[in-house]
Amino acid sequence: MPELPEVEVVRRGLDSWVSGRVVERATVLDPRAVRRHGDGPRDLELSLAGASVLGAVRRGKFLWLPIRLADEAPDAAASVALMAHLGMSGQLLIEGASAPLERHARVILDLSERADAPSQLRFVDQRLFGGLWLSPLEPTSDGLPGGTGSGDPSIPVDGAHVARDVLDPALEAGTLYASLHRRSTAIKAAILDQGVLSGVGNIYADEALWRARLHYLTPASRLSRAKVAELLTHLRNVMTDALAAGGTSFDSLYVNVNGASGYFDRSLNAYGREGEACAHCVAAARPGRIVREKWGGRSSYRCTRCQRVPRV
DNA sequence: GGAGAGACCTGCGAGC
DNA sequence: TGCTCGCAGGTCTCTC
Numbered sequence: 001m002p003e004l005p006e007v008e009v010v011r012r013g014l015d016s017w018v019s020g021r022v023v024e025r026a027t028v029l030d031p032r033a034v035r036r037h038g039d040g041p042r043d044l045e046l047s048l049a050g051a052s053v054l055g056a057v058r059r060g061k062f063l064w065l066p067i068r069l070a071d072e073a074p075d076a077a078a079s080v081a082l083m084a085h086l087g088m089s090g091q092l093l094i095e096g097a098s099a100p101l102e103r104h105a106r107v108i109l110d111l112s113e114r115a116d117a118p119s120q121l122r123f124v125d126q127r128l129f130g131g132l133w134l135s136p137l138e139p140t141s142d143g144l145p146g147g148t149g150s151g152d153p154s155i156p157v158d159g160a161h162v163a164r165d166v167l168d169p170a171l172e173a174g175t176l177y178a179s180l181h182r183r184s185t186a187i188k189a190a191i192l193d194q195g196v197l198s199g200v201g202n203i204y205a206d207e208a209l210w211r212a213r214l215h216y217l218t219p220a221s222r223l224s225r226a227k228v229a230e231l232l233t234h235l236r237n238v239m240t241d242a243l244a245a246g247g248t249s250f251d252s253l254y255v256n257v258n259g260a261s262g263y264f265d266r267s268l269n270a271y272g273r274e275g276e277a278c279a280h281c282v283a284a285a286r287p288g289r290i291v292r293e294k295w296g297g298r299s300s301y302r303c304t305r306c307q308r309v310p311r312v
Numbered sequence: 313g314g315a316g317a318g319a320c321c322t323g324c325g326a327g328c
Numbered sequence: 329t330g331c332t333c334g335c336a337g338g339t340c341t342c343t344c
Contacts, residue, residue: 299337
């Protein structure tokens with residue numbers, strides 16, 4: 001399932017294949033994929049027709065394409081963003097118009113001709129947790145670029161609630177500590193909260209907590225400033241490692257814009273390793289094993305020995 | 313305002 | 329063989 005590294009791989013693909021092109025036609029095949037567009041699928045189709053794509057930006061797991069609408073001046077800055085969230089199973093694929101339509105294709109954008117690039121951007125989503133919609137751009141609250149891939153201090157209204165993500169150099173450990181220090185909730189819930197820091201999903205939360213030797217139920221407010229800085233470093237490292245590997249893929253649900261899967265799942269130490277020996281413990285000749293536990297409606301993986309249950 | 317639970321959604325595998 | 333059920337999980341909404 002797409003998390004921050006996977007979304008960044010997709011963003012880079014969109015930036016190279018879609019930026020500078022015009023949407024000649026938008027076709028919504030399944031209205032459920034654009035349900036977050038308040039004015040309905042027909043309005044989305046009409047708004048996108050003739051719009052120019054000016055880039056590809058990401059904050060956390062939210063992607064957006066700043067666009068200039070057809071009725072705006074050719075030199076005008078983007079006033080609106082085409083938002084995209086991949087949810088659990090979303091894919092944004094660049095394909096030729098003659099390529100067979102995917103079973104779960106939901107939206108098709110026909111793009112202006114470019115000799116070296118296919119002509120369609122397709123949004124494919126099996127489970128429909130993701131979607132596309134339009135959102136107006138507004139200035140960022142801190143005057144900094146809105147996200148990765150942008151030099152422009154603007155952000156979509158629908159992305160303004162999302163905190164800066166793990167790979168954003170503007171996110172500082174001190175800011176994260178101040179945010180966590182106010183929370184009595186479990187550390188895993190805190191780092192999954194996109195309003196605290198963005199881009200962390202279930203897989204990488206478990207991996208970073210394993211690297212930091214923290215139990216997922218440890219109260220966020222109990223972490224020292226140094227431990228928060230260490231956790232942020234682990235989060236950044238695990239994301240960077242995953243990005244270098246092209247993302248994590250357990251099945252065909254996550255692919256880049258060319259349809260290729262990543263291979264970081266082979267490097268995971270906690271997530272999906274139920275019953276296996278913990279790598280920390282193997283190195284220290286201890287008997288720790290990875291267990292899977294249900295928490296918050298989803299699975300959490302931890303080592304029984306180096307991620308012990310916190311004392312209440 | 314913070315925290316937790318439930319809903320959304322579909323394909324797959326297990327169990328009967 | 330075919331049916332039912334549980335599971336996977338990011339985000340939003342609702343309730344307390």
